[in-house]
Amino acid sequence: MNNFAIAVHGGAGPDSDSIRKHKKELEKGIQRALDKAYDLLEQGGTAVEAVEIAVRELEDDPLFNAGRGGAINSKGEIELCASIMDGDNLQSGAVAIVKNVKNPITLARAVMEKTSHIYLGSYGALSLAQELNLPMEPDAYFITEKQFDAYKEKRDQVGGNAQAIAKEQVGERMHGTVGAVAVDKKGRVAAATSTGGTEYAKEGRIGDSSMIGVGSYANNKTCAVSSTGDGEYLMQQVTCFHVHALMEYGKMNLKRACKHFIRDVCKDIKGDMGIIAVDPKGNVAIEFNSVRMHRGWKTCDGDSFVGIYQEE
């Protein structure tokens, strides 16, 4: 039996009053996602099943910016993005600009396993969810008071000037993501990532979280990685595949590749970057440059951690 392990994140970025206030609930949410995925792995579940169940748990938790509790865009709507990749066969699935689907990560997995497509957006993704009878929810389900207050504050500030807000987003780093990586008892790895986007974003924004290579990447030869932070920088660095490439071509091990990526490759980047990763041997690595990243891991040799701030 291979060493199995699960790691999850709930977004990297600056500190806030809301995060300090909800620290315990946020940690409980991370712990629940870890426990559900760990139990599934212990019972012989696959890495793909484990990352899906962990991300579903965080999508259902209104405190995280994914699924319920997603950020509200400049049109007052919530558009969701998600991606999943199976390191065993390099198959992947992703969805973008999706509304009303309770668990975008489950829809992404359905794209991977039940269609010949890989990446569907907007009404095409919605029609697949309907064909497959995936659970749907009305708009009201997704909207939380916290996200509505953030939306209203932005709207009042700019009087609807979406360009000004978009600039501010990059400056204030108003983003959020959830993700999971797992290695199962057979040494297979998988990655999954889901997001509600950025506050007051232009409608139709496609999140980096939904891009294979940027938001998620998994390959049994090296590792599984999920990223979070400033989309612009995650994309220009092709973050998750970058970690794979450091292992495959830079001949680094998992921990060195993750550390080198955040501390050296991205050292001049003025934005938040965070990654969680596992390798097929059961090693876990987490690196980020921001003051906080909601995160945790649980491995079959009894190692476990849940925390929010850098110094924890």
Place this chain on the structure above:
Amino acid sequence: MNNFAIAVHGGAGPDSDSIRKHKKELEKGIQRALDKAYDLLEQGGTAVEAVEIAVRELEDDPLFNAGRGGAINSKGEIELCASIMDGDNLQSGAVAIVKNVKNPITLARAVMEKTSHIYLGSYGALSLAQELNLPMEPDAYFITEKQFDAYKEKRDQVGGNAQAIAKEQVGERMHGTVGAVAVDKKGRVAAATSTGGTEYAKEGRIGDSSMIGVGSYANNKTCAVSSTGDGEYLMQQVTCFHVHALMEYGKMNLKRACKHFIRDVCKDIKGDMGIIAVDPKGNVAIEFNSVRMHRGWKTCDGDSFVGIYQEE
């Protein structure tokens, strides 16, 4: 002054009666795109301007599956995708599931240069095009008889069974893309890619061509790359960034990286893969595993080529 060069492609894949019949016009289209971009580079234009003008030329040409002449999806509609990346500053822009915008590559460049976003889809991309007064065309402009015949044949075959068609697409490799890479007199590189998608695809399909890292990637440290072929495989290999990684971490030069990628990394892949690439010194590399790839290049030292088949 740095050596400058331009390379373009018009898609890789199997041979067909239509390609044999239109070989001369296809070659003329590639030549026009090369000439326009070359003239611009000679006059001191930037690599970004050169790849945009080359791709625009191919988008306007109804014989190529991008812009006018895009593939018709299973709902009888044409949805376009494009991406562009500036290797000088790693800025990028991309659009997906776009209708009625005459030149999706110009919209992708506008996302890069005029917004704080990177990747917009569907009605969000359309509203940006409207805000910027980019040229729009009615549906009729984009539809060619050749693509309509292909659509009708598929529809008659499957009686509207989109899943059966999607499977067939992967088998028959019905896809098409255009792309360009350039290095300018200042040694800056850029890449651009645009597609009309795959015939009879599910509505809302997001093309790999629009994904930074997969469809396009550019970095002055190494190279600029544009890809074409089977989206599934291009995505799982994160094709364009993969070539960058082979140079950056595998310590290969441009030609070796491209050759190694297609012939070794992808040797067991049962799908079409094609790449065009330039490095900041003005070298050009083109590799593909399919029987044909519409392609050409033109360099400031007088080297020039236009061809379709592998043996040319």
